[in-house]
Amino acid sequence: MPHDAPPTMLPVRTVRGERRLAVSARPAADGGAGPGLVWLGGFKSDQTSGKAVALDHWAGGRGCACLRFDYSGHGASDGRFEDGTIGLWLDDALAAIRALSAGPQVLVGSSMGAWIALLAARALAGAGEADRIAGLVLVAPAVDFTEALMWERFGPEVRREIEENGRWMRPSPYGPEPYPVTRALIEDGRDHLLLGGPIRSHGPVHILQGMRDEDVPWAHAMRLVEHLASDPVSITLIKDGDHRLSRDEDVARLIAAVDLLA
Template identity: 85%
Template sequence: MLLVRTALGERRLAVTARPAATGGAGVAGDGDGPGLVWLGGFKSDQTSGKAVALDAWAGRRGRACLRFDYSGHGASEGRFEDGTIGLWLDDALAAIRAASAGPQILVGSSMGAWIALLAARALAEAGEAERIAGLVLIAPAVDFTEALMWERFDPEIRAEIERTGRWIRPSPYANEGYPVTRALIEEGRRHLLLGGVVRAHGPVHILQGMRDADVPWEHAMRLVEHLAADPVSITLVKDGDHRLSREEDIARLLAAVANLT
């Protein structure tokens, strides 16, 4: 467990850091070539099929790979309900800085793609742009708390969130659904990106399913339009869903990562 102490508080995060084969310090990023950082999605964790496949790919090539669980996710401390985009971004930056070294390819899935872009911006603003070797974004749910949640919620749902502070959203991935809190929505507005030019500070490859019911492919194309200052390529998978976790989807993911290394 990684103990994180920041202005947002102290918490313990579950971290798995695979060192590069040539690394001497035992942390991700010691070897030649960029390391890999997995940034999972909303309510996901570092044991997902794509995260494990990425780590195995890195291991076969002697590459560094960092995986971790956000606060309130997986094996990390905290309650999911207490999480916000800012807190999970803080987790990501703390893990990257504490458990990796040198340039990294940020691989973000769904919410993790938003976190990846926010982390890239934060690193660049802190004078650490050299840490960013590129981004691979899977079904990028950029600004999802506003564009894909709040703006689409019925008035009754909005009213419940404003009155009670939460609403349990049904989910095909969780039998009990999951809470959407007022704090998540309101704090998320501090991190919206799609109102202007979005900088990744490196090359970007987007993988997007065209049968994605959670993040429509048009949303990914909107992100491409805002990434005007960085090289961007996008792969649209005609029969792909939100998870893009089939064998052929994972092969596309690994090929996209390989193209940036």
């Protein structure tokens, strides 16, 4: 599938209900070598982001498979964003990976997608599918962000709004429209926290982190490194990098990190 082809719709059925995900699955070329790639986007992001498209284009040049998709309530997928939770989006990721990829995969997670990548690796390994994990590349990893980077930072008025009304409309630094932070998102996030103990990635990990990231401070990424004690891990700190890490030089670093694992 050309990297600019429109996504197709994948029916997904889990204990959380039925829905359709917008997916773009580039098959491996004949004679293509190495693992496939799976792009796991961030909170309120989609598969058309610059990093995702650049990764797909690179995969096409190399001849390896690349899977991109939109979580429920994101991009062209079914559902409402405000109904989403970490557990729902993890189910989306696992369904897409199992339905549309084969063999070892490099999971490339950006921001929230890094948390999803680690949760997916744990779920795959727990199901006897650890051989599906070739490695993880994590960009500005927002692991446990609903608790560590949202709830713990919210003041009492915001917390009360969420607890009593079920949501708070948070101003966005990336656009004019605020977005909902729901009680369901916060409470479900607590069922998926990772930073309370050792974290297994079941493969090598490379982290890219901007030191001017105001959403995911670089100290948060270093905290993650401390918990990844049983698997090979390296981190690249980018002194002038922000949260998006979407400049040409940042995308080049992403491709280089993927290339090392793929």
